[in-house]
Amino acid sequence: MATSSGKVEKVSKFETLRLLEKCRKERDDALHRESVLREKLRQYESRMRSTETLKQKLKTLTTDNKELRKQVKALRTEIGLECSPKFSGKTTRDIISDLNEKEQECSSLVEKTGKLSLTVDDLTSELANTVTSKTLLEDQVQSLQQNLKDMTNNQRRLLKLWEDKKAQREQLALPAIPPKPGQKPFVHKAIQTEMSISSSQRLPVNAFETNPFSRDNDKKSVLDKHSFPTYGNGYHHDKKAFMHDETKGIQN
Template sequence: MAEKKAEKGSKFEVLKALEKCKKERDEAVHRESVIKERLRQYETRARSTEALKQKFRTLTQENKELRKQVKSLRQEIGLEASPKFTGKTTKDVIKDLQEKERECVSLVEKTGKLNITNDNLTSELANAVTSKILLEDQVQSLQQNLKDMTSNQRRLLKLWEDKKSQREQLTLPAIGQALKPVQKVLSHKGVQTDMSINSAQKLPANAFEIKPSSPLGNGNHLTLGNGNHHRD
């Protein structure tokens, strides 16, 4: 019995020890996995760090080369000797150049708008020129019509004057023929009137002759037909 109890006790201890070993093994495996993951991450970081270090060294070398180029360019374009850029760093110069670039972009946009406006004005000018040509043609046509109307008016006026002259030439002989009896009557009456006046009542031919006055007198003397004198 004692042996059986001892055997059972040792078996239980073995199982207990086995469970403990399994647990420790699992924990060790887990720690190993964690450590491996950390190691992998560390190696990744190390590689990244090495790449960054290499990149940093490359950028440092490139920066040195760029500094040399910038210094050479500053001397070539006269920035070192220009009082406008005296004391300015490359960063300040780049900032100024960027500002100039923005101004250039703005000017380009304004130039584009001005080009559009210029195109519109050119189109309007072309339309105005076309309208001017059409109006000039209309004016020439109206002037020609006016000339034709004036010519027709002159021709009609000349024709009317010719007709009027012809009518007058045809009318004058008829008027002359009509006036002959009247002239004969007037002539006959004049003869009768002259004959009916007494010779004593007739005035001489020099009845109203003005004779110059003598040096002793003043004014002119009008000698009437009856011998009387009238002084002015």
């Protein structure tokens, strides 16, 4: 009896320890689940508070949106968009999109305007240079015209001197006719003497030597020596035309 009671006591003690260990484990599991559930509850409560805040914001935004819709409708009616066929049936979003496109077009036009302004500045500079060049060319043309006029006057004077000298030489070559008693010797007033001619305009001594050529050939040789070059801008003088005009003027 004593042995069996001892075994029962040992078995009961072992069972008690095992049950105690099992209870401890269940307690720890329960505590862990409790902490997890508490954390989930805390997160849920936080979400609930956030949801309430969002609900309140949504309610406020809904109210504001209704007010804005009323204002937009009033503005559309005020500026005439509701009556305009161009904006008829378009929402505010469509109108804003159209305005953004117009803004981009305006930016592109502003950029093109800047480029055109640079081009205009370049053309203005080129025009100023062209005007300056034109002024210089006009001055050169006037200078050439003045030079041509001076050379023409010198040519006429030399030709007249040559004609006067030749007429004087021909007159001296004629036999002398004694003047009548009491008559003054005839002197041609148009004949220039050597005293009235400067040294730079005097002809050489052998310029009027007699030769078998005619008077026209003499004129042609003198004009060949003093012929005019061809100037720019269309100023060209013909020797024959000049000789014809001068001969005609002398005969007159």
